[in-house]
Amino acid sequence: MEAEALSSEQVKNKMEAKRLSTDNPPGFLSRALPAVVPVLLISIGYVDPGKWVASVEGGARFGFDLVAFTLIFNLAAIFCQYLSARVAVITERDLAQICSDEYDTWTCLLLGIQMELSVIMLDLNMILGMAQGLNLIFGWDLFTCVFLTATGAVFHILLAVLLDIEKAKFLGQFVAGFVLLSFILGLLINQSEIPLPMNGILMKLSGESAFMLMSLLGATLVPHNFYLHSSIVQ
Known part of the structure; x- marks a missing residue:
């Protein structure tokens, strides 16, 4: 009898909580924040100086010849990120768990590599x-610059390990927001002129531009970000 009374009390509490949530729906900010936080964390994988160097160098050397390819790469990356998040939300498992359940050991090992x-x-x-x-x-x-950058990267990882998960996430979001803001301010301050005539050709590939195209492809499609995105959205 006591167990039945406790069970009925729990059901009553759940119904009351559901009624309160229906009467007071969450605002736009409370609904948007759970979606914005994963976006900021994922953007760290795309917003970094290395990708900017590849993009700027490609534009400086080949003009608009690789614009269409770059657009296709970015659309493919957005689509893959969307699929990884969608699969994780529906299955309630990240991509690593799905691969572990669906594939054999050798396939999982190759994916890990x-x-x-x-x-x-x-x-x-x-x-x-x-x-x-x-x-x-x-x-x-360049050697000194590489040494300082590598040292900073190692200390950043150690700092993230020493902090708890929430502080580490906040640190990552702050870094991503700061880098994105710096990039936008740099564009506004620079105010580079964009020539209107583009000769109507946005897909022109040559021997030299093929290497730059591979660099842009590697800078845009980052497979480990798909696993990270599927894990964060849960």
């Missing part, structure tokens, strides 16, 4: 991009 290589290339891209930026701003030699 792919993710590690993706992370390594992303870090290398970021370090080289920041080192080149320090070299252009302060005129230091």
Whole structure:
């Protein structure tokens, strides 16, 4: 009898909570924040100086020849991020758990190696991009810039490990927001002129631009971000 009374009391409390939530629906801000926070965390994988260096160098050397390819790469990245988040929300599992359940050990091992290589290339891209930026701003030699950038990256990881998960997330969001704001302010201050005539050709590939195209592809499609996105949205 006591268990039945307790069960009925729990049902009553749930119904009361549901009625209160229906009477007082959450505002726009409370509904938007759960979606904005994962976006800021995921944007860290896309907003970094290495990708800017690849994009700026491609535009400076080849003009508008790679614009269409870059647009296709970005649309593909957005679509893959959307699919990874969608699958995680529907299945209530991230991509790593799904791969572990659906694939054999060797396939999972190959996917793990792919993710590690993706992370390594992303870090290398970021370090080289920041080192080149320090070299252009302060005129230091490239070895010193690479050493300082790599040291800063290691200390950032150690700081994130020492902090708890919430503070680490806040730190990542702050860094992403600061970098994005700096990029926007740089564009506004620079006010570079965009020539109107583009000769009507947005897809022109040559031997030299093919290497730059591969760099843009690697800077845009980052597989490990798909796993991270599917884990964060849960």
